[in-house]
Amino acid sequence: MTTFIEQLARMAEQNFVDFSVTPSHPRRLVPAHIQSLTPYLPGRPPWQLQKELGIDHFINLASNENPLGPPESALRAMTRAFPEVNRYPESGGLLLRESLAEHYRVKLNNVVIGSGSESIMANIIRAFLHGDDEVLTSEGTFIGLYVLVHAHGVALKMVPLKNYRFDLEAMACAITDKTKIIYLCNPNNPTGTIFTREEFDAFIAKVPEHVLVILDEAYHEFTMGLPEFPDSMSYRYDNVLTLRTFSKVYGMAGLRLGYGLGHDYLIGFVNRIKLPFEPNSLAQAAGLAALADTDFLERSLKNNLIGRSMLADEFSRLGLRYVPSHTNFIMVDFGSKQKVAALHQELLKQGIAIRPLHAFGLPHCLRVTVGLPAENEALINAMYRLVD
Ligand SMILES: Cc1ncc(COP(=O)(O)O)c(C=O)c1O
Incomplete structure (x- = not known):
């Protein structure tokens, strides 16, 4: 006996509608300011990058999230x-x-x-x-x-x-x-x-x-x-x-x-x-x-303070031009969008995501979110290998 769900699935398969053959042109429905809209593109999800790159772990320092997880x-x-x-x-x-x-x-x-x-x-x-x-x-x-x-x-x-x-x-x-x-x-x-x-x-x-x-x-x-x-x-x-x-x-x-x-x-x-x-x-x-x-708040702030000053010190040692930060991220100015693109790609291959800032109108800059101590260390180690 087929279940109700199976019946529904079969009906859906038989009645598949291809929207692309809709006769009237839907473009006329969309106002010009919506047609020209550049969407906000968040970073790609870690599972997608992991699959693409064939790696089993991923360090996400791209979206200014709290690395401790939720309280x-x-x-x-x-x-x-x-x-x-x-x-x-x-x-x-x-x-x-x-x-x-x-x-x-x-x-x-x-x-x-x-x-x-x-x-x-x-x-x-x-x-x-x-x-x-x-x-x-x-x-x-x-x-x-x-x-x-x-x-x-x-x-x-x-x-x-x-x-x-x-x-x-x-x-x-x-x-x-x-x-x-x-x-x-x-x-x-x-x-x-x-x-x-x-x-x-x-x-x-x-x-x-x-x-x-x-x-x-x-x-x-x-x-x-x-x-x-x-x-x-x-x-x-x-x-x-x-x-x-x-x-x-x-x-x-x-x-x-x-x-x-x-x-x-x-x-x-x-x-x-x-x-x-x-x-x-x-x-x-x-x-x-x-x-x-308040305990969680304190732990978050402490992790951030320690991580942010470690990252800033290492960026200085690497001779990078970073902007002193009052947040949970640091922006680094590489002076050229080619350098930013190359570093971004190389870090991705090593399973580390940071945020290039072309969408913000700062194509020569990268933004790094403060992570857990081990994540910050992994980033810095990778940067010592990649930055000349
Ligand atoms: C400056 C700023 N405002 C607002 C937001 C959005 O915050 P929410 O997650 O509360 O929508 C962000 C998220 O990154 C942000 O950076």
């Missing part, structure tokens, strides 16, 4: 939450929002959570941008923002970096009547640099009140209380929305969990247009546990 406390919280996944998540994620509000000493209505900080960024763009509005940012920053703005069909204006840093003075001069959103990333991905409290104060004084500033602080924990870092939670500006994430120091990139903080009037609209059931219930449970897990 045990988050794993336990998800196990406890799992029997309830037949239910929809608590809409709005009240418990996690309350916990974040308490953590930052703000009101519940100042907090939005989403499936990654990038999802919140997408909702901010959907909520506030239309028509002739322009977004202003820097070259050499988070490409996810570029893709979201282009996908929305509005203009993106970019100011060059200055010494690998956001040039806030030049950005202030580039504000026009059309500027609606300014995106700042501090510390910046992929350069690892910060702008200081003093520089931010001088900049924000020149930003009109009706212009929204997105302050992306995905890596802020790694600055470890540096006094000159303008931690946005020590400020209260009505037109600044801060974005933070559980993907980096909390080791939960695959769960997709981030949050936004800001004026309740603006946060209210972001909450209104977000998909009602994001983030999922396991991510919400894990986030609550991770936020309380």
Whole structure:
């Protein structure tokens, strides 16, 4: 006797539809700004590279992930939450929002959570941008923002970096009547640099009140209380929305969990247009546990500090031009895209992935994520063999 599943499989085989013979041309359905969109290409998954290269292990230092893995406390919280996944998540994620509000000493209505900080960024763009509005940012920053703005069909204006840093003075001069959103990333991905409290104060004084500033602080924990870092939670500006994430120091990139903080009037609209059931219930449970897990936070920061200074010392010994970093990665400037491509390929053959930065507009640079001590050592050993 055939099972229901087998019957379904046979029906699917018989009714296979080849979409390429659809008579009307689907291209006309797609607006020009979507047709010309360059997608964000994350690194290839390790299993794919392992298969291609015929190797059985892989060191992934390409995506600024936490090499320690997720916190045990988050794993336990998800196990406890799992029997309830037949239910929809608590809409709005009240418990996690309350916990974040308490953590930052703000009101519940100042907090939005989403499936990654990038999802919140997408909702901010959907909520506030239309028509002739322009977004202003820097070259050499988070490409996810570029893709979201282009996908929305509005203009993106970019100011060059200055010494690998956001040039806030030049950005202030580039504000026009059309500027609606300014995106700042501090510390910046992929350069690892910060702008200081003093520089931010001088900049924000020149930003009109009706212009929204997105302050992306995905890596802020790694600055470890540096006094000159303008931690946005020590400020209260009505037109600044801060974005933070559980993907980096909390080791939960695959769960997709981030949050936004800001004026309740603006946060209210972001909450209104977000998909009602994001983030999922396991991510919400894990986030609550991770936020309380100060031991894990400390271990992550310690591993990062030790690994980052070891990598920086070795890059100096190798005579490489690296940019001192306030994050969990370091950018190295090789001066030529050929050198970058060659090193990237050679390291891949040895089972080590790092990130070439052509998509960020920095084709002469590579970005290396801080790994576990043995991973950092393997990278440095390989570089001693490969770099002349
Ligand atoms: C600067 C910056 N912002 C946002 C993100 C996205 O974070 P999330 O995983 O919370 O969407 C990243 C991810 O690499 C990032 O580097």
